[in-house]
Amino acid sequence: MLNSQWQNIMDQLTYPSFISNERAEVLAWNSAANEVITDFSSLSASERVMIRLLFVDPGVRNRMVNWEEFASYSVAVFRTYYDKYLGDPWFEEMVERLRGESMEFDTMWKQHKIQLKKVNRVSFQMPNAVEAVAYDINSLANIADHPGLHICIYTPVMEEKM
Numbered sequence: 001m002l003n004s005q006w007q008n009i010m011d012q013l014t015y016p017s018f019i020s021n022e023r024a025e026v027l028a029w030n031s032a033a034n035e036v037i038t039d040f041s042s043l044s045a046s047e048r049v050m051i052r053l054l055f056v057d058p059g060v061r062n063r064m065v066n067w068e069e070f071a072s073y074s075v076a077v078f079r080t081y082y083d084k085y086l087g088d089p090w091f092e093e094m095v096e097r098l099r100g101e102s103m104e105f106d107t108m109w110k111q112h113k114i115q116l117k118k119v120n121r122v123s124f125q126m127p128n129a130v131e132a133v134a135y136d137i138n139s140l141a142n143i144a145d146h147p148g149l150h151i152c153i154y155t156p157v158m159e160e161k162m
Contacts, residue, residue, distance in 0.1 A: 009151075016135070016154040022081040023090060024050040024074075027149070036063075036124055036135075036154065049094065051078045055102035065123035065132045068104075075108040076115035083114065117150065121157065 007028045010017055016036040018029035026048040029040045038060050040048055047053075053060050054071050061067050082091045099106040117139045125132040135154035 013153065015156065017152060019149055019151050020050060021150070022084070022148045023094070024052075024078060024081075026050060033154075036126070036133075051075070052094070052098060052101075055098060055105045063124045063126060065125050066121070070120070070122050071104065072108055072111075072113070073115060073120055075105065075111075076113040077117055079109070079112070080114045080116060122154070 006019055010019065010028045010030040010033075013030050014032065016030070016032040018026045018033045018037075018040070020026050025045070026040055034041055038053055038057055051074055054064075054067075054074055055061075064070060082095060085091050095109065099109060119139075120137045121134055122137060123132040123134045134157040136157055138153045138155060140151040140153070
């Protein structure tokens, strides 16, 4: 569990941001993440697992323009942590649950791809918005005294003018 100072940091960030662990559990988030990604505040702690939300939350899936590409990348990152904690009951149960809930997850899982976290791009089409907004996801890992935690900050991609 995180102390309140981490939530205070999240609250001060303008861009959609959250802190997660290697299980993809979202531990702290800001209001922009609630608006753009999903309403984390309405979910119980056990439901705030990003890899699961990608496949079972229709709101996330419908807003994410490049869902398939991002989901494939996310499964590969999740598999990297799954392999790191081989035999961990939480990972075993989550994978079996997701394989049962989502045929797409099952298909991607069977590909056995692995991927380290990197800056990745995702685009969201918000309701009533004319255009999708692209974000680079910057993941800052290995937070002091909290190994395995990541601060994920979604920074808008600015169009380059020639």
